[in-house]
Amino acid sequence: MENKQCNLCPRECNIDRTKQLGFCKAPNRIKIARAALQFDEEPSISGSCGSGAIFFSCCTLKCIYCQNEKISQKNFGEEISIDRLVKIFFELQEQGAQNIHFITPTPYIPWIKEAIQRAKKKGFSLPFIYNTSGYEKIESLKQLDGLIDIYLPDFKYAYDHTAQTFSLCTNYVAYTKQAIQEMFRQTGKNVFDDNGRMIKGVIVRHLILPQKEEESKKILAYLKEQYQNQIYISIMNQYTPIESVKNHPILKEKITDSVYQGIIHYALDIGITNAYIQEGDTADLCYVPSFQLEGVLEE
Secondary structure, eight states: OSSSSBOOOOTOOBBTTOOOOOOOOOSEEEEEEEEEEOOOSHHHHHHHEEEEEEEEESSOOTHHHHOOOOHHSOOEEEEEEEHHHHHHHHHHHHHHSSSSEEESGGGHEEEEHHHHHHHHHTEEEEEEEEEOOSEEEEEEHGGTTTTEEEEBBOOOSSHHHOOOOOHHHSSHHHHHHHHHHHHHHOOOOOOOOOSSEEEEEEEEEEETTOOOHHHHHHHHHHHHHHHHHEEEEEEOOOOOOGGTTTTTTTTTOOOOOOHHHHHHHHHHHHOOOOOOOOOOOSSSGGGGGOOOOOTTSSO
């Protein structure tokens, strides 16, 4: 499979990936850094058995505070075939995964589509999750219509100037709003099984950033107005400064408990009922997975 004019994401590099690398630096094959059970996602995603998380290398954003910078910006990982990816689905299922969870998969949509189709022909039936920054093109998401069961987008910023400053991207807000609308069109309202595990739907994640409470409230208000309580919102307090932003005037600090509680109270005040919140100290780099090609290569 070749992607000779890559326009999968809003950056529209329009480059031949068989000959050169675009903004995200993704090669013309699938590249992943880890495939293993993940237990610290939202309860309906991790459950008691774990989510079958596949971490893709390279990213369409360049967030200056990214905890996964080893794979998102330094592009650590191993190139694999579509057949190998299909085998990974079944290996994770054998380990007890309750779903297959694609993390930062956007540069690989055509390959992922093919892998899902091949797996389904072999009888694979676990739900597939698409976990993204939110910076997506509708045309690309439509390639996955009927194949992705759960969408897990971020809604990072309420203002484009913040997105440009922190993630080096333009028009983030409009693309993310359109992307979430397309995701909701594909999945409809959230559906859970008898054990409380999500099998279909949308969870929008929002990571609260230091000194950006106004943006957090603006995002929550938009999601409530647009979707009422037909989607879930995950309100996250786990922002942790990495070494490169330890001296940044804004990003050098964690958010305080009082700030987080203020955002939660605001969500309740505007009528948000379907939400996940985080308790305890989740703002720690110990929660960042180690990327050592676990589960990537055949034994």
